[in-house]
Amino acid sequence: MKELAEVKEHLRLEKFPHIWCAGCGHGIVLQAFLRAVLDLGLDKNKLVVVSGIGCSSRAVGYIDFDTLHTAHGRAIPFATGIKIANPSLTTLILTGDGDIAAIGGNHLIHAARRNIDLTVVVFNNFNYGMTGGQYSPLTCEESFTSTDPYGHIESPFDICSVVRAAGATYVARSTTYHALQLPRLIADGITHHGFSLIEVITGCPTYYGKFNEMANPVKMLEWQRDHAVNLKQYQILSEEERKGKFAIGLIYSDQAPEYTDEYTKLIQKAKGTARNSSE
Amino acid sequence: MLSTATKDRIRFIQGNEACAEAAIAGGVRFFAGYPITPSSEIAEILSKRLPQEGGKFIQMEDEIASMGAILGASLAGLKVMTATSGPGFSLKQELIGFASLCEIPCVIVNVQRGGPSTGLPTSPAQGDVMQSRWGTHGDHPAIVLCPSSVKEMYELTVQAINFSESLRTPVILLSDEIVAHLYEKVEFPEAADLKLSDRPRPKGPPGEKYLPFAADSLSGVPRIANFGDGFHFNVTGLIHDLDGFPTTDPGKTENLIRRLHEKVNSRLKEICLFETENLEDATTVICSYGATVRSARHAVREAGQKGLKVGLIKLKTLWPFPDFIFEKLEKKVKTVIVCEMNMGQLMREVERASRGRFKVAGVNISRGTMITPQEILEKIERAG
Numbered sequence: 001m002k003e004l005a006e007v008k009e010h011l012r013l014e015k016f017p018h019i020w021c022a023g024c025g026h027g028i029v030l031q032a033f034l035r036a037v038l039d040l041g042l043d044k045n046k047l048v049v050v051s052g053i054g055c056s057s058r059a060v061g062y063i064d065f066d067t068l069h070t071a072h073g074r075a076i077p078f079a080t081g082i083k084i085a086n087p088s089l090t091t092l093i094l095t096g097d098g099d100i101a102a103i104g105g106n107h108l109i110h111a112a113r114r115n116i117d118l119t120v121v122v123f124n125n126f127n128y129g130m131t132g133g134q135y136s137p138l139t140c141e142e143s144f145t146s147t148d149p150y151g152h153i154e155s156p157f158d159i160c161s162v163v164r165a166a167g168a169t170y171v172a173r174s175t176t177y178h179a180l181q182l183p184r185l186i187a188d189g190i191t192h193h194g195f196s197l198i199e200v201i202t203g204c205p206t207y208y209g210k211f212n213e214m215a216n217p218v219k220m221l222e223w224q225r226d227h228a229v230n231l232k233q234y235q236i237l238s239e240e241e242r243k244g245k246f247a248i249g250l251i252y253s254d255q256a257p258e259y260t261d262e263y264t265k266l267i268q269k270a271k272g273t274a275r276n277s278s279e
Numbered sequence: 280m281l282s283t284a285t286k287d288r289i290r291f292i293q294g295n296e297a298c299a300e301a302a303i304a305g306g307v308r309f310f311a312g313y314p315i316t317p318s319s320e321i322a323e324i325l326s327k328r329l330p331q332e333g334g335k336f337i338q339m340e341d342e343i344a345s346m347g348a349i350l351g352a353s354l355a356g357l358k359v360m361t362a363t364s365g366p367g368f369s370l371k372q373e374l375i376g377f378a379s380l381c382e383i384p385c386v387i388v389n390v391q392r393g394g395p396s397t398g399l400p401t402s403p404a405q406g407d408v409m410q411s412r413w414g415t416h417g418d419h420p421a422i423v424l425c426p427s428s429v430k431e432m433y434e435l436t437v438q439a440i441n442f443s444e445s446l447r448t449p450v451i452l453l454s455d456e457i458v459a460h461l462y463e464k465v466e467f468p469e470a471a472d473l474k475l476s477d478r479p480r481p482k483g484p485p486g487e488k489y490l491p492f493a494a495d496s497l498s499g500v501p502r503i504a505n506f507g508d509g510f511h512f513n514v515t516g517l518i519h520d521l522d523g524f525p526t527t528d529p530g531k532t533e534n535l536i537r538r539l540h541e542k543v544n545s546r547l548k549e550i551c552l553f554e555t556e557n558l559e560d561a562t563t564v565i566c567s568y569g570a571t572v573r574s575a576r577h578a579v580r581e582a583g584q585k586g587l588k589v590g591l592i593k594l595k596t597l598w599p600f601p602d603f604i605f606e607k608l609e610k611k612v613k614t615v616i617v618c619e620m621n622m623g624q625l626m627r628e629v630e631r632a633s634r635g636r637f638k639v640a641g642v643n644i645s646r647g648t649m650i651t652p653q654e655i656l657e658k659i660e661r662a663g
Contacts, residue, residue, distance in 0.1 A: 039548055074343065076347075077347025081359075267333060273331070
């Protein structure tokens with residue numbers, strides 16, 4: 001694990017103070033992300049980090065790589081264009097639960113289906129923090145948000161199951177409480193050749209916490225500690241015992257043809273066709 | 280006798296095919312699209328042609344995604360294009376604004392069909408003139424080119440790519456169902472004769488001082504690096520400073536928005552393409568664009584045979600609007616008749632540019648069929 005001083009070298013400190021509230025979990029996720037990138041020793045000139053809109057998406061402004069802060073929900077289409085245009089670029093996405101699962105949900109499942117070599121880190125704080133704490137597709141049933149004054153009646157996506165079903169070949173989940181596990185899961189996702197997604201449960205004491213009796217960051221971390229269960233343990237729990245709990249760790253991993261590899265082969269085929277037809 | 284090489288360059292092709300071939304010739308190496316008629320042939324042809332040239336084609340999950348993908352690919356260094364029609368053009372609007380603010384070169388082809396909504400797939404219309412100017416939110420410039428023949432579909436596609444690259448801005452090629460599906464004989468230019476523009480690049484290797492949004496004048500075009508070249512720069516849809524990072528400073532905001540406009544407005548003579556016929560002694564002038572020009576020219580010729588003095592202005596650039604053409608019209612011009620397949624979208628621009636010096640009338644038809652020469656001729660005769 002890299003020293004904090006080394007992590008700091010890759011922050012654009014001149015852009016601080018950041019916009020995140022006191023007690024926000026996003027800094028922990030960003031630190032884990034930077035540790036993962038540094039641990040892998042990637043060429044920093046060949047790294048592009050793309051985001052959408054929301055609190056978490058502002059992370060790209062604070063890190064010293066090629067960075068792209070796109071429109072709401074559209075990080076994946078932009079990243080797809082970058083990756084296809086230049087497959088040698090390691091293309092990573094930082095996004096939030098509303099950005100990726102609501103307005104960007106269609107792009108998410110199709111990128112997973114293509115198994116294109118992108119890595120998505122989802123900062124899941126169960127609500128839209130930037131706009132005042134409204135509910136998202138990942139908000140837990142019966143919890144309260146600024147648009148759930150009577151309690152949330154929708155069931156949330158299990159975003160890990162969604163992308164796995166759609167064709168993602170690396171899926172993991174962790175929390176900001178599990179700050180030592182997180183960099184490894186992100187690093188493995190980046191190394192993985194194909195579409196990878198790491199869901200990170202993070203705290204928003206300002207809104208989600210305030211509405212749900214966790215108005216300080218420690219309470220939010222304790223909630224994560226008390227509700228996260230390692231995958232192996234989770235698998236032996238009964239349906240009843242699983243209620244309110246979620247699995248953390250590497251959820252799923254597999255190998256499948258990757259999109260840009262397949263397109264490179266397609267180009268060879270097309271060039272062959274062009275030669276034959278001109279003969 | 281034509282040489283074999285020249286014969287190979289003469290082809291009987293469709294407007295959409297000319298657009299696709301021009302994209303290849305103009306250097307486009309990435310296309311993302313979503314199926315919609317009457318633009319589909321452009322995507323179909325490029326799915327075959329681009330990989331033959333080492334380029335990339337992808338059919339995305341929707342119109343918004345295809346717009347996002349071309350912007351990402353452009354930032355990675357490729358010349359890019361997407362093509363769509365009516366409803367798809369509506370969906371692309373938000374990211375056209377992103378391209379405008381972030382100065383990302385790209386070409387958006389809109390083959391117009393009857394609207395609003397799903398409208399008339401796939402009958403001709405010219406109802407997206409104002410949307411092509413003001414479709415995305417916020418105060419922004421626009422460059423919109425409009426072909427009236429298969430040959431122009433080729434030429435203006437290349438021109439759109441060149442403007443988008445040299446000015447770092449989205450350019451819209453506003454075609455219509457008739458021109459897109461028309462078959463005509465076209466002589467392609469020799470590859471060596473095509474003038475191609477490339478976006479301005481940073482002068483040196485990555486260093487401390489790269490400012491992706493700093494121009495050398497109030498109307499200047501900043502130099503753009505590729506992602507992956509080691510410059511470590513930031514691009515955001517927020518109002519940004521010269522270094523690409525968000526700012527809310529009123530002075531910096533004002534400078535950015537003014538420069539985006541000046542970048543286009545200071546080059547009006549270069550961007551505004553048009554042709555005129557018989558303007559010298561005309562008392563009535565027909566102004567038209569796109570497929571409607573074909574009927575307009577026919578009507579002008581017939582009016583001439585009847586002894587009427589009628590001239591023609593064919594606009595190939597709709598936006599920025601070329602006020603100067605109308606400011607320079609001779610005093611003897613009494614009436615300008617704007618012919619368009621909509622309820623008068625460009626007519627009101629001509630009215631504004633006239634400043635009361637001549638009367639402005641319109642032939643405005645929105646029924647999913649072409650305006651006939653007879654309908655224009657009747658209007659000419661009424662104008663006297």
